Amino acid sequence: MLNLGIIDNENNLDATLEGLLKPENYHVSIVDKKEQIQQLDGLVIVMKTKQDFPNIIDWLLACQTIPNVFVWIFSEVLLESEETIMMSLGANDVVTSTANLPHLSIVIKNTFFRLKNLIVEKQEISSMKLLNKENQTVYINGEELLLTRKEFNVLQILYDHKNTTVRYEEFLENLWADQSKENIFLVSNVIFHLRNKVNKRKDIEIKTVRSKGYMLKIENDKQKRNSPFFV
Template identity: 30%
Template sequence: MQKVNLLLVEDEPFLAKVTKESLEQLNYSVVHATDGKKAFSIFQNQLFNLCIIDVMLPQTDGFTLVKQIRALGSQVPILFLTSRVATKDVIEGYQSGGNDYLKKPFSLEELYLRIAELIKRFDSKVITKEEILMIGRYHFVASKQTLQNGTDLVRLSHRETQLLKLLYEHKNALLERKQALITLWGDDSFFNTRTMDVFITKLRKHLSSDRDVEILNVRGIGYKLIC
């Protein structure tokens, strides 16, 4: 069974070391970052089941980091660890996109329970092989809105994910333009047609590193995903 992947963002060395080692003893896989800027870079290039984030961080503070993560469209559960216990700070934590708030100092036992509960609540299970759709050399996971080729990972928007999934369901066959528009946008107006063309262009760019993958435009009729 694959491990659950956690991102720990904590700049206090001793606390980070104890927390990371304790979680690894429980069979979690833990990636540690010491500042918000580095953490965001790591998050964009790896898949995580849950993030544990301190608020007072160098480079980028925890609240801002979580806003950046949510701006990517990610719904990964996030647990704040912080000594900032004022009500306004707790409120800001939730408003920024956090899902739970554990005040320092905390017991490791309580941390374990909070992590387990968040993972259970958000059904943040490890990705199974059945969830990974192969598009050429790309691994496409619709539930995570990710497209990955080796170490290169793209976090797709919700609409990009919907459109790519629809194309995949019709791979190597014609997806009629009208069908796609009705399914995803609700009507086939001129504005929605132009909008879909923009998303097709974005998906072509995301898939451009594999020459065996193409999204063909069948003029006036629709699109065909070749893979």
């Protein structure tokens, strides 16, 4: 669920604004600390008098450090140069008077609708990928985690032989050619660290095949056979 914060110094949110915003499929909360901005997707700042202007500038400057947050200003007083200044400091829209509140509500709804779709699309794309060869990273639940060179190479070998056993000897021949073929602890050590990074992804599992080696198990692999696991 997306999070919308509202800054209202008097903690007395305009009833019309509250009615327009709360029915939507996102969480609405009053914001009074700048640390809360990091948890938000959007922020409405209420301006009741022109004396609030310096405080609003302060909030807009704080929001510049978190560029992913959309910021809208709702002013209960008519504005002159203040509107231009607030827009130049990062406000996405400035709405004045209660009569224009439906406009603000529609803007927020449209923005959050697109934002939600982008998040879903990103999650779906990430769920189809496993490794990024160029960055030597692995995709875990929408996040891209950095791997060491050995971790990446071991995971790539496992993927190339997915759902089949890769013997210890094959890892050693490809990645530790200068080491004794008895040093299987070199492989098991890398596998240990790999599991700590990939165990949160539910569609893959690195399984131990006793006395033989390891297997990368991919769920529903028949459905994913043509999916771009590598990019």
